[in-house]
Amino acid sequence: MTQDSPPSNIVRSPVPESWRTALGIRLLPEENVLACLEVDLDERLRFAPGLVALTEARLLAAGAAGEAWSEWPLGAGLSLLHHDHAGVGTVELRNTESRLGAWRYTLAQNLAALRLITQFEAQQHLLRTGVPPDPDGDNLCPTCKAPLPPDEDECPVCTRELHTPPSTWTLFRLWRFARPYEGQLLTGFLLMLGATAATLVSPYLYLPLMDEVLIPFQNGQHIAPTTVAWYLGGLLAAALVSWSLGWAKTYILALVSERISADMRTSTYEHLLHLSLEYFGGKRTGDLISRIGSESDRISVFLSLHALDFITDVLMIVMTAVILVSINPWLALVTLLPLPFIAWMIHLVRDRLRTGFEKIDRVWGEVTNVLSDTIPGIRVVKAFAQEQREVDRFREANRHNLQLNDRLNKTWSLFSPTVSFLTEVGLLVVWAFGIWQVSQHRVTVGTLTAFLAYIGRFYGRLDSMSRIVSVTQRAAAGAKRIFDILDHVSTVPEPLNPVQLPAVRGAIELRDVAFRYGNRSVIRGLSLTIHPGEMIGLVGHSGSGKSTLVNLICRFYDVSEGAIRVDGIDIRSLTVADYRRHIGLVLQEPFLFFGSIADNIAYGRPGASRAEIVAAARAAHAHEFILRLPQGYDSLVGERGQGLSGGERQRISIARALLIDPRMLILDEATSSVDTETEKEIQRALDNLVAGRTTIAIAHRLSTLRKADRLVVMDRGRIVEVGHHDELMERQGAYWRLYQAQLRTAESHLDD
Amino acid sequence: MTESRWQLQRDGFGRLVLTDADGVRHEGVVPVRSFPIAAPHEGIAVVSADGHELVWLERLADLPAQPRQLIEQELAGREFVPEIRRLAAVSSFATPSTWTVETDRGETRFVLRGEEDIRRLGPRMLMIADTHGIQYLVRDIKALDRVSRRLLDRFL
Ligand SMILES: Nc1ncnc2c1ncn2[C@@H]1O[C@H](COP(=O)(O)OP(=O)(O)OP(=O)(O)O)[C@@H](O)[C@H]1O
Ligand SMILES: [Mg+2]
Numbered sequence: 046m047t048q049d050s051p052p053s054n055i056v057r058s059p060v061p062e063s064w065r066t067a068l069g070i071r072l073l074p075e076e077n078v079l080a081c082l083e084v085d086l087d088e089r090l091r092f093a094p095g096l097v098a099l100t101e102a103r104l105l106a107a108g109a110a111g112e113a114w115s116e117w118p119l120g121a122g123l124s125l126l127h128h129d130h131a132g133v134g135t136v137e138l139r140n141t142e143s144r145l146g147a148w149r150y151t152l153a154q155n156l157a158a159l160r161l162i163t164q165f166e167a168q169q170h171l172l173r174t175g176v177p178p179d180p181d182g183d184n185l186c187p188t189c190k191a192p193l194p195p196d197e198d199e200c201p202v203c204t205r206e207l208h209t210p211p212s213t214w215t216l217f218r219l220w221r222f223a224r225p226y227e228g229q230l231l232t233g234f235l236l237m238l239g240a241t242a243a244t245l246v247s248p249y250l251y252l253p254l255m256d257e258v259l260i261p262f263q264n265g266q267h268i269a270p271t272t273v274a275w276y277l278g279g280l281l282a283a284a285l286v287s288w289s290l291g292w293a294k295t296y297i298l299a300l301v302s303e304r305i306s307a308d309m310r311t312s313t314y315e316h317l318l319h320l321s322l323e324y325f326g327g328k329r330t331g332d333l334i335s336r337i338g339s340e341s342d343r344i345s346v347f348l349s350l351h352a353l354d355f356i357t358d359v360l361m362i363v364m365t366a367v368i369l370v371s372i373n374p375w376l377a378l379v380t381l382l383p384l385p386f387i388a389w390m391i392h393l394v395r396d397r398l399r400t401g402f403e404k405i406d407r408v409w410g411e412v413t414n415v416l417s418d419t420i421p422g423i424r425v426v427k428a429f430a431q432e433q434r435e436v437d438r439f440r441e442a443n444r445h446n447l448q449l450n451d452r453l454n455k456t457w458s459l460f461s462p463t464v465s466f467l468t469e470v471g472l473l474v475v476w477a478f479g480i481w482q483v484s485q486h487r488v489t490v491g492t493l494t495a496f497l498a499y500i501g502r503f504y505g506r507l508d509s510m511s512r513i514v515s516v517t518q519r520a521a522a523g524a525k526r527i528f529d530i531l532d533h534v535s536t537v538p539e540p541l542n543p544v545q546l547p548a549v550r551g552a553i554e555l556r557d558v559a560f561r562y563g564n565r566s567v568i569r570g571l572s573l574t575i576h577p578g579e580m581i582g583l584v585g586h587s588g589s590g591k592s593t594l595v596n597l598i599c600r601f602y603d604v605s606e607g608a609i610r611v612d613g614i615d616i617r618s619l620t621v622a623d624y625r626r627h628i629g630l631v632l633q634e635p636f637l638f639f640g641s642i643a644d645n646i647a648y649g650r651p652g653a654s655r656a657e658i659v660a661a662a663r664a665a666h667a668h669e670f671i672l673r674l675p676q677g678y679d680s681l682v683g684e685r686g687q688g689l690s691g692g693e694r695q696r697i698s699i700a701r702a703l704l705i706d707p708r709m710l711i712l713d714e715a716t717s718s719v720d721t722e723t724e725k726e727i728q729r730a731l732d733n734l735v736a737g738r739t740t741i742a743i744a745h746r747l748s749t750l751r752k753a754d755r756l757v758v759m760d761r762g763r764i765v766e767v768g769h770h771d772e773l774m775e776r777q778g779a780y781w782r783l784y785q786a787q788l789r790t791a792e793s794h795l796d797d
Numbered sequence: 798m799t800e801s802r803w804q805l806q807r808d809g810f811g812r813l814v815l816t817d818a819d820g821v822r823h824e825g826v827v828p829v830r831s832f833p834i835a836a837p838h839e840g841i842a843v844v845s846a847d848g849h850e851l852v853w854l855e856r857l858a859d860l861p862a863q864p865r866q867l868i869e870q871e872l873a874g875r876e877f878v879p880e881i882r883r884l885a886a887v888s889s890f891a892t893p894s895t896w897t898v899e900t901d902r903g904e905t906r907f908v909l910r911g912e913e914d915i916r917r918l919g920p921r922m923l924m925i926a927d928t929h930g931i932q933y934l935v936r937d938i939k940a941l942d943r944v945s946r947r948l949l950d951r952f953l
Contacts, residue, residue: 085905090877092903132931133877143809152929328913400951407912529911564930761848
């Protein structure tokens with residue numbers, strides 16, 4: 046029955062390479078593998094390979110290599126289930142009485158698991174009824190239910206690879222920002238070349254001054270004033286040229302480097318704002334602020350001062366070396382002797398310094414994080430009298446900073462003096478060798494003087510070049526942290542070929558949606574169709590996933606499985622900004638920006654006229670309280686809207702949502718912090734506005750949702766009931782229980 | 798020691814079934830540690846499939862052998878926090894970076910998305926989350942070998 050070599054039918058199946066032979070010999074002739082799941086965990090959750098494979102007639106499974114295979118013929122009563130917890134997925138095979146097998150895998154394998162289950166169900170269906178299942182309209186991706194391109198089973202939406210690390214030559218990547226200034230940079234470079242060359246003229250003039258003027262004079266000859274005047278004039282001219290060229294170059298390059306760093310700051314910020322909420326959820330504010338603020342500044346300083354100096358130094362050294370060799374190769378050789386030593390030292394210290402500086406940057410982030418934690422939360426700090434503890438935390442962060450700096454300075458402080466020492470030694474060698482050569486009449490005193498003048502500069506440069514090590518490493522560390530942001534691909538990516546959203550009707554369709562925050566599964570298998578213009582009331586216990594669902598519909602996060610469509614278009618195929626324009630959102634925690642109330646209302650439509658702003662405020666019942674403020678609509682609200690009450694802030698954010706006149710309106714507890722009277726008013730206003738718009742309203746106070754066309758009751762990430770208030774009351778289910786509970790609390794409040 | 802007024806069994810589907818003091822059967826109950834890292838052996842709750850607490854155990858050790866074993870088995874099959882014993886290699890010091898590690902559950906590779914996915918739980922303890930949300934624990938940095946420490950240090 047079994048064959049010796051893998052039959053050909055396995056080759057075009059989805060079986061991973063490492064399992065082909067092992068599985069191949071178990072297959073019957075004409076038996077094909079339909080789907081495969083390579084599991085990576087064993088029963089006891091240890092990392093170990095395993096395989097579950099589905100053929101037309103059976104399910105086969107093997108643990109680690111060498112272990113026995115198990116198999117189950119497909120047939121009635123079998124079902125394949127999957128669930129996941131803490132990053133581990135489980136696929137279970139059951140019949141009606143018991144569990145037959147269970148396989149564990151890390152979520153990296155989730156896609157394959159879902160494919161296996163889909164195929165399994167299709168095959169069971171085929172065996173049961175003799176007809177293949179209706180292929181659900183078209184060829185769909187098992188994870189996101191998005192239609193697959195014909196003849197492909199890789200879903201373009203799901204297989205987005207995010208894991209390519211950035212290259213290490215980070216500083217060179219700054220070129221991307223330098224490119225627009227190519228012309229200026231070239232000019233600057235030429236100027237620099239000229240200026241450096243000009244500074245090298247003067248030591249060259251020492252040579253004839255010595256040999257033709259001073260030494261002949263010592264030997265009793267006359268000093269010729271014209272010759273001296275010529276040479277001195279040459280010195281002056283060289284100094285003047287080098288001064289003016291130096292000035293022009295510094296000016297141009299400083300301008301350019303400021304522009305480069307400003308561009309960099311802006312593009313980093315722009316990129317940052319386009320990243321998904323998930324990114325912000327995982328980052329600390331202080332860290333992001335320090336990256337965009339101080340790191341880009343540091344890079345600017347590096348570019349405008351240190352990098353320039355460095356290039357000048359290199360030019361200088363190269364030119365000097367050329368001149369020295371041309372004057373006297375032997376002397377030049379001796380002079381250049383310490384150079385390799387210094388290069389070696391620089392190399393040695395570089396790595397250590399770089400990691401040190403990276404660490405220091407991170408600690409700086411920590412220090413700012415303490416600040417950005419405490420200052421917004423100052424009321425809590427004071428309320429619980431924890432000032433001292435926060436000070437201690439700050440002191441601790443600072444101490445850590447100091448500690449790292451101290452450790453780094455140990456290396457660093459040794460480095461500079463060592464370079465100076467080597468310089469001195471180098472000079473010593475040149476003196477000794479030079480004197481010997483002069484005594485042998487191989488070189489003139491003038492040559493030696495010129496050499497000493499040159500290498501004075503030369504080594505001076507080496508010294509400052511060694512300094513560049515630290516600033517370069519600092520800048521590289523900063524650049525790396527900036528490119529960390531720039532390289533981050535949004536987990537809510539813009540589609541490559543966005544679909545144009547035509548006039549929106551507002552039909553929302555959720556299809557088998559599942560969602561996880563990290564490994565925490567929050568929404569599971571949720572399907573819902575919302576008709577254009579319908580008002581949906583979303584109710585359920587706290588933590589049941591209502592806000593999460595709204596986040597998904599707004600595409601703040603992308604679904605982990607399933608798909609959300611608006612007017613039949615997958616929202617992942619629309620540009621994010623284009624899509625969000627059609628959504629008005631009032632959040633659970635309203636946020637006001639620093640600025641006037643009018644600005645805040647017009648946030649979503651900066652061009653709105655005053656009349657429109659007032660109309661929106663009126664509709665949100667914010668108009669009157671705004672008028673009571675001393676400066677009316679021009680009143681400034683502070684950070685996070687301090688100075689306004691919770692309810693007032695909420696009404697402003699309602700007005701903000703109304704002003705953009707969206708086709709879809711989402712109200713997440715929009716009326717939670719207003720009193721019942723105001724709520725009724727807002728409710729009346731909302732009633733008008735809701736008309737004709739698709740609305741999803743979340744409310745804990747169920748009475749506010751009376752007007753909803755349908756109520757959707759959620760529990761632990763699933764929809765448990767859907768229907769109108771009266772229907773659901775009749776059914777006496779989850780909604781009824783929620784309602785009764787509220788009624789009781791309302792009564793007990795009245796009794797009090 | 799404790800007269801258990803409740804009973805625990807495993808059914809054919811591999812699920813735990815708890816019969817409480819009032820004789821009510823709860824299928825598919827789940828034991829949960831309250832402090833899986835700080836105090837894994839204290840404060841274990843048995844919660845029902847819909848997330849309500851049914852039983853609270855101050856210490857697992859106080860239980861008779863039969864339910865204790867069941868609970869321990871179930872915990873072992875649910876908890877997945879591999880403890881990193883050694884860092885064999887990292888693909889780059891810039892994130893995202895692929896780490897090859899030896900853990901108490903065998904060798905594996907994972908992708909670290911950013912440095913902020915490494916969180917300090919104490920002066921020497923780290924929790925590292927990979928791109929799929931699996932949490933890896935480094936219980937004591939000082940207990941790692943030199944090479945691992947040096948690699949890890951670049952990310953801290
Ligand atoms: N950023 C996040 N990371 C991890 N888990 C989260 C995050 N946001 C919410 N959750 C979890 O997801 C679940 C659903 O949260 P969600 O905010 O959707 O609840 P909700 O139904 O809106 O509750 P409420 O009525 O209290 O506003 C909760 O268990 C919550 O702890
Ligand atoms: Mg909420």
